[in-house]
Amino acid sequence: MRARSVLTVLVVLLVVCGVGGYLARTKLPDGLPLPVLGAPECVADADGQVRLDPEQMANAATIAAVGIRRNVPDRAVTVALATALQESKLRNLEHLGGGNDHDSVGLFQQRPSQGWGTTAQIMDPRYAADRFYRSLARIKGWQRMRVTEAAQRVQRSAYPEAYQKWADEAEVLTRVLTGQVPGGVTCDTRDDDVVLTSAGLVERMKLDFGTKAKGVVAAGAELRVPAATDRAGWQFAHWLVAQAPAAGVRKVTFADRQWSADNGAWSAAEKVAEQVVAAVRPAG
Structure with a gap:
């Protein structure tokens, strides 16, 4: 009986692992892809959590930074x-052939023919x-519209209500990426991530934030x-953490808090006055 019980437990564990492995490679219905087990993950936390992979979080940070550069609400x-969550799940998609809606590409699935x-321009996030x-700003009264109505006026989608299901996630991301919540973005990293030089990271920040940086x-x-x-400090600090997996950022310090790639978390630190300081792992 004991041997049979042990065998039963092993079978159950194998089934659970198999299902878990399958889920790690798929996605929730109409939702964000589930994180692959063991892969780096980023979290936005502001009265609710949004979990993204590093590519998605970096793209979200760029979208927010461009808005900050433009002084949009x-x-x-x-x-x-x-x-962008609805159109591409925050991935900068190239043309997918039959998988595309006509010639749609990029984060917002914008169409060159429209x-x-x-295509090259649209593929630049x-x-x-x-x-x-710019298109949103031309819509009279968009500020008073529901998220999905404002988005639809820009996108003219065949599914006009689809954007609303992302409103809560987008609100959480907005609060942290526009600097309203201290220490609101965390990311895991790993040693084999692509690494930019500190000069390359400066150039990327200037492209995203413009004169704000x-x-x-x-x-x-x-x-x-x-x-x-x-x-402003938390805008820059969260942007840097969002770039960490791809850019080799090891530490980000602002105010009296520091994020470290060693544990992927924020902790108390000696106060840094009126500047954000980031340590970048040397390339090569």
Whole structure:
């Protein structure tokens, strides 16, 4: 009987592992892909959590940064993020042949044939986000609309209500990426991630934030960003954490808190005055 019980337990464990492995390679219905077991994960936490993989979080951070550069209301960032969540699950999609809606590409699945720009332009997340914000700004009264109504006026989708299911997730992402919540973004990393130099990371930040990141400098393996306000500091700090898995960021310090790649979490630290400091793992 004992041998039979042990065998039963083993069979159950194998089934559970098999199902778990299957789920790790699939996604929830109409939802975000489930994280692959053991893979790096990023979390946005602001009265609710959104879990994304590093690619998705980095793209979300870029969409928010472009909105910050354009001085758009936070509501616009929420609409943009909900739209990208629905259209591409925050992935910069190339043309997928029969899997595409006509010639749709990029984070917002914008179409070159509909005047959104060339394919190369739309595949630049900054350009795509900028075009979305510009189109949204031309819609009279969009601020008073539901997320899905505002998004639909820009996208003209065949499924006009589809964007609303992402409203809560987009709101959480907006709150942390626009600097409203201290220490609201965390990311896991791993040693084999692609690494940028600190100078390369400075260039990426300037492309995303424009003049909002004026004064950012790289010195060796360290990056420093002046922060005129606490909110601006957390915008830069969260953006840097979102880039960490791909850029080799090891530590981000702002105010009296520090994020470390060693444990993927924020903790108390010696206060850094009016600037964000990031340590970047040397490339190579």
